[in-house]
Amino acid sequence: MTKPKVLISDKMDPNAARIFEERGCDVDIITGETPEQLIARIGDYDGLAIRSSTKVTQAVLDAAPKLKVIGRAGIGVDNVDIPAASAKGVVVMNTPFGNSITTAEHAIALMFALARQLPEANAQTQQGLWPKNGFMGVEVTGKTLGLIGAGNIGSIVASRALGLKMKVVAFDPFLTPERAVEMGVEKVDLDGLLARADFITLHTPLTDQTRNILSAENLAKTKKGVRIINCARGGLVDEAALKEGLDSGHIAGAALDVFQTEPAKDSPLFGTPGFICTPHLGASTTEAQVNVALQVAEQMADFLVSGGVTNALNMPSLSAEEAPKLKPYMALAEKLGSLVGQLTRDSVPRISIHTEGAATELNQKPIVAAVLAGFLRVQSDTVNMVNAPFLAKERGLEVREVKTEREGDYHTLVRVSVKTESGERSVAGTLFNNVEPRLVEMFGIKVEAELTGHMMYIVNEDAPGFIGRIGTLLGENGINIGTFNLGRRNAGGEAVLLLSVDGSVSEDVLKQACELPGVKMVKALSF
Numbered sequence: 001m002t003k004p005k006v007l008i009s010d011k012m013d014p015n016a017a018r019i020f021e022e023r024g025c026d027v028d029i030i031t032g033e034t035p036e037q038l039i040a041r042i043g044d045y046d047g048l049a050i051r052s053s054t055k056v057t058q059a060v061l062d063a064a065p066k067l068k069v070i071g072r073a074g075i076g077v078d079n080v081d082i083p084a085a086s087a088k089g090v091v092v093m094n095t096p097f098g099n100s101i102t103t104a105e106h107a108i109a110l111m112f113a114l115a116r117q118l119p120e121a122n123a124q125t126q127q128g129l130w131p132k133n134g135f136m137g138v139e140v141t142g143k144t145l146g147l148i149g150a151g152n153i154g155s156i157v158a159s160r161a162l163g164l165k166m167k168v169v170a171f172d173p174f175l176t177p178e179r180a181v182e183m184g185v186e187k188v189d190l191d192g193l194l195a196r197a198d199f200i201t202l203h204t205p206l207t208d209q210t211r212n213i214l215s216a217e218n219l220a221k222t223k224k225g226v227r228i229i230n231c232a233r234g235g236l237v238d239e240a241a242l243k244e245g246l247d248s249g250h251i252a253g254a255a256l257d258v259f260q261t262e263p264a265k266d267s268p269l270f271g272t273p274g275f276i277c278t279p280h281l282g283a284s285t286t287e288a289q290v291n292v293a294l295q296v297a298e299q300m301a302d303f304l305v306s307g308g309v310t311n312a313l314n315m316p317s318l319s320a321e322e323a324p325k326l327k328p329y330m331a332l333a334e335k336l337g338s339l340v341g342q343l344t345r346d347s348v349p350r351i352s353i354h355t356e357g358a359a360t361e362l363n364q365k366p367i368v369a370a371v372l373a374g375f376l377r378v379q380s381d382t383v384n385m386v387n388a389p390f391l392a393k394e395r396g397l398e399v400r401e402v403k404t405e406r407e408g409d410y411h412t413l414v415r416v417s418v419k420t421e422s423g424e425r426s427v428a429g430t431l432f433n434n435v436e437p438r439l440v441e442m443f444g445i446k447v448e449a450e451l452t453g454h455m456m457y458i459v460n461e462d463a464p465g466f467i468g469r470i471g472t473l474l475g476e477n478g479i480n481i482g483t484f485n486l487g488r489r490n491a492g493g494e495a496v497l498l499l500s501v502d503g504s505v506s507e508d509v510l511k512q513a514c515e516l517p518g519v520k521m522v523k524a525l526s527f
């Protein structure tokens, strides 16, 4: 088997390359390339490991037919076009915790640097000025820290600030009152935070809701003498308004680790009294870089080598322990979805995935994604488990999930039902020996079959002589039958035949089969 190939395109701790190699991937480290150089190179790779410098645009993805996974050694993925990656079926994963402590510590470091004007005091002392009377600072003890965003990093900042005897007020629409109590912070609205905070620190992603959250209007609502820290993302603070606030003296200090445009080689803020900055160093400690490098390489290699999915932003997670258990279910689910997709011509506004028995104990998301992938692949062969849920949503397909823990006729069952203009129709399958996918029911008729390779599906009247006639027809056309599976609604009623054949069946043979006495429908299937 050829080894998956991974490109590391940003500076990353050497542990990443080591892990890729140990886990069976070939790895190239080529950093600092232009977008054009990356576009020219990316076509060869199955995986791309990045930090924040590489921009994974639509153009990069279009040039990457083999690409299966993008791994971000860090948290923010705003340098990756996730909708475009999802549409191409590329998994995007990050390492959501590896650099949180480090970044929280950077925010606290910047808070102290602002409170005691450390960078300027250092610079003037080293110039020989000994400016003992020029730097009157403030204590942080007893002050109010306003936290905008109380997720992983925000909550670590809060715990450190509480240790420093600060009062912490937090604005985060997704923070529950229980979690606020657990964190020891007071949940407030944004205006309340702006009015009360002596220091404000930002820890949200950049979204349509958070862009410019510290706008000119909101900065005007802050307390005179406020100090502002942004170690999250450029674009959260209006940089022009920040400069005005510093110039007017309303804002006593501001510390930015991140800028609206990076690298920030020039900014009206540079040189403004009370302003300090670092070049996006939030995650830059030895510890954090080892953490994120190890984690991203482990996650990506896991995915490329054994199908495990961890910390994906566009696909349900699937641990390396879960993967072996879920894989046969995913194969079954995909086959059932494909069977329904191939046999349904009407439009389908709703698809339901019903699990029964042992299947209910598993993570349902990968099973659902696999059904959708099988169902939608009939329309486009670029559909996979990553993009199928997005395509379903885009096409207005309602997806229902139902679980019945109690076992029915089988110890485990997956049923896929579609709602069409002519009513609800469903197929169901189980796993033999917990690993072999088997169809067990089709549109209300019990029929047991392995869905594999080329198959023919025939609906006919249950009458003597049919089996002989179909066998003769296929034999005369040189088509070898592999398996032959029959089912019927009732004696003499509607019957179905699913047979696997060694090779594809021509339109002419399908037409001849359709003309046999009692045949109502013939369809070629492939799995």
Ligand SMILES: NC(=O)c1ccc[n+]([C@@H]2O[C@H](COP(=O)([O-])OP(=O)(O)OC[C@H]3O[C@@H](n4cnc5c(N)ncnc54)[C@H](O)[C@@H]3O)[C@@H](O)[C@H]2O)c1
Pocket: 075, 076, 077, 096, 099, 100, 103, 148, 149, 150, 151, 152, 153, 154, 171, 172, 173, 174, 175, 203, 204, 205, 206, 207, 209, 210, 231, 232, 233, 257, 258, 280, 281, 282, 283, 284
């Ligand atoms: N400077 C750096 O080097 C560096 C390093 C790591 C992370 N980061 C950035 O820090 C940010 C926070 O990271 P995290 O790991 O804590 O993320 P997180 O997802 O754990 O937390 C983000 C929090 O923001 C909250 N939020 C979302 N929308 C909001 C809104 N409109 N108003 C207020 N709160 C809102 C969420 O509810 C969540 O609690 C991210 O943008 C990340 O990219 C920067």
Ligand SMILES: O=C(O)[C@H](O)COP(=O)(O)O
Pocket: 051, 052, 053, 073, 074, 075, 076, 077, 099, 280, 281, 282, 283, 284
């Ligand atoms: O989101 C992150 O993890 C940080 O912004 C770190 O970015 P970096 O990996 O480029 O230092």
